[in-house]
Amino acid sequence: MGSLHYFSILLALFLCSSYSFVAGQNLPFKAVNLGNWLVTEGWMKPSLFDGIVNKDLLDGTQVQLKSTKLQKFLVAENGGGDNVMANRDSASGWETFRLWRVSDSSFNFRVFGKQFIGLDASNKLVATSNSPSDPETFQIIRNSGDPSKIRIQASNGLFLQAQSETAVSADYQGSTNWEDGDPSVFLMTIVKTLQGEYQITNGYGPDKAPQVMQDHWNTYITEEDFRFMSENGLTAVRIPVGWWIAHDPNPPKPFVGGSLAALDNAFTWAQNHGMEVIVDLHAVQGSQNGNDHSGTRDGYTEWGDSEIQDTVAVIDFLAERYGNKPSLGGIELMNEPTLGPNLDSLKKYYQQAYDAVRKYSEMAYVIMSNPLDHGSTELLSFVGSFNRVVIDVHYYNLYTDQFKNMDVQQNIDYIYNQRASDLSGVTTDNGPLSFVGEWTAEWNVQGASMEDYQRYANAQQEVYSRATFGWAYWAYKCQYNHWSLKWMIENGYINL
Missing domain, CATH: 3.20.20.80 (Glycosidases)
Incomplete structure (x- = not known):
């Protein structure tokens, strides 16, 4: 009986010490x-x-896009839920888009109000979708000599162009010589990366x-x-x-x-x-x-x-x-x-x-x-x-x-x-x-x-x-x- 009592005391002491360790x-x-x-x-x-292609265009990268022809920034009107225009002289929140990376060169563009830029039935640019699919997926093609100069190819195979301040659409065909007068050429500024x-x-x-x-x-x-x-x-x-x-x-x-x-x-x-x-x-x-x-x-x-x-x-x-x-x-x-x-x-x-x-x-x-x-x-x-x-x-x-x-x-x-x-x-x-x-x-x-x-x-x-x-x-x-x-x-x- 005494030895059992002694063992119980030892066991209690052991458990207490274990708990004190767990307790910090x-x-x-x-x-x-x-x-x-x-x-x-x-x-x-x-x-x-270092091994990522286009490592400066990862998910969450914030970009601003300026038409080289119009010298105006693209904007999601009202921050989203409306058309995309090319009528801003300077860029802030509504003119800043967050990338969702689909592949090395394909992306979705999320706007200030959290909608995604896509195409409507007439191939005009709108920011009305709450979840991206094919019409909201675009390929960014960079100029090898100046990666800040880009063209954006839509899911219909055509390129975005800013024909006027109120007309941004995906209906430009053909190649480019990357001159500023080309309505399908944009200047991309990276504002922030993640x-x-x-x-x-x-x-x-x-x-x-x-x-x-x-x-x-x-x-x-x-x-x-x-x-x-x-x-x-x-x-x-x-x-x-x-x-x-x-x-x-x-x-x-x-x-x-x-x-x-x-x-x-x-x-x-x-x-x-x-x-x-x-x-x-x-x-x-x-x-x-x-x-x-x-x-x-x-x-x-x-x-x-x-x-x-x-x-x-x-x-x-x-x-x-x-x-x-x-x-x-x-x-x-x-x-x-x-x-x-x-x-x-x-x-x-x-x-x-x-x-x-x-x-x-x-x-x-x-x-x-x-x-x-x-x-x-x-x-x-x-x-x-x-x-x-x-x-x-x-x-x-x-x-x-x-x-x-x-x-x-x-x-x-x-x-x-x-x-x-x-x-x-x-x-x-x-x-x-x-x-x-x-x-x-x-x-x-x-x-x-x-x-x-x-x-x-x-x-x-x-x-x-x-x-x-x-x-x-x-x-x-x-x-x-x-x-x-x-x-x-x-x-x-x-x-x-």
């Missing part, structure tokens, strides 16, 4: 984001796109994309990287994933299978090296912010109530697969939502996704990203009834005008004053834990010295270490050195 015994984390691994962000490694997961997989196409992506996943992050991270003081990784991972190995086109096996490897490597994994749903169906990293096709933010159930299903899948893994640090429900008036939809989703995680684990931390277009304390009252919840805030001294002209000391002072105050606002007694899920040592200061970068990075580490769940640097690897924590550590800019 390393808090607060010193973590790093494995960005551009399982969710592509082309700016971090542009060479990934380089995310949709762009790379659809750009390479179903024959090439699987191998390109598999080679990238196999080499970009390896177990050796986990060894390096662990030996240099990091205790966790935050891994961005896309919604298509839940459909592996056969996700909807153009996405390709294989990222799930890579995530499985990460959990094994983390356990081997005493680290934990934060799984971060970075890209959701419909896109929550329109950015490359949201998996968007064309940059529109279309996530809403109709996508909630599908997105909860992704969290359910991840929680079932990893909820009891000893190296799970937490599950983040959505990265950087920018949803404007849809805050109620976000809260509804967060509630249901939280419940999905709790079906499989009472101990796993559930991380809710603060909506970027709302105040950082927006979610505090909402999450009050939840258990083991974390609020994720992202801090970059970049992207807005207020940082453009700050010098070294002003940036550092901003960290110690404003960032410290903001963080204390979401780090409350008996409330959710706080997490600075993204930050970097890059800034807008030109010509900064190594010592300047060290002071700036140290200031952020000092302040962000006050977050009760910890912090995560963006990113582990990047072509830009100061964005790469691996490079920063190896070159003595950051010491953890």
Whole structure:
């Protein structure tokens, strides 16, 4: 009886220790984001796109088209739902079209109001269709000497021409000498491009994309990287994933299978090296912010109530697969939502996704990203009834005008004053834990010295270490050195 009692005590102690590990015994984390691994962000490694034909005309590329004969821009009247004219002296929203890539040279043109340009019964150009088919598919033929000069061939085999400001039609036959007086010649200006997961997989196409992506996943992050991270003081990784991972190995086109096996490897490597994994749903169906990293096709933010159930299903899948893994640090429900008036939809989703995680684990931390277009304390009252919840805030001294002209000391002072105050606002007694899920040592200061970068990075580490769940640097690897924590550590800019 005594030995049985002794065994029961040992078993209880073992279970308690196991639970404490699952619960994140390393808090607060010193973590790093494995960005551009399982969710592509082309700016971090542009060479990934080098093998794509017409790689500047990927899905979501925004173009403006100017008739060389009329010297006027094409426009979808009223932003869509009407005719297409050639009567604008300058270009803005209604004169900007977003490409949907059908093949290397064939495209749909989506207008401001989200309709597609197509042909009516008389072959005139209109923007009235809500879904593209043959009449909305056009081939872009570029001048080999000047790729900004193009002709556009319609599905009827004829070319678009701007005969007058009110007559744009697909009825021009024959070749061209590319002179400006030719009504079938247009000047194409690329306004913006996207380089995310949709762009790379659809750009390479179903024959090439699987191998390109598999080679990238196999080499970009390896177990050796986990060894390096662990030996240099990091205790966790935050891994961005896309919604298509839940459909592996056969996700909807153009996405390709294989990222799930890579995530499985990460959990094994983390356990081997005493680290934990934060799984971060970075890209959701419909896109929550329109950015490359949201998996968007064309940059529109279309996530809403109709996508909630599908997105909860992704969290359910991840929680079932990893909820009891000893190296799970937490599950983040959505990265950087920018949803404007849809805050109620976000809260509804967060509630249901939280419940999905709790079906499989009472101990796993559930991380809710603060909506970027709302105040950082927006979610505090909402999450009050939840258990083991974390609020994720992202801090970059970049992207807005207020940082453009700050010098070294002003940036550092901003960290110690404003960032410290903001963080204390979401780090409350008996409330959710706080997490600075993204930050970097890059800034807008030109010509900064190594010592300047060290002071700036140290200031952020000092302040962000006050977050009760910890912090995560963006990113582990990047072509830009100061964005790469691996490079920063190896070159003595950051010491953890």
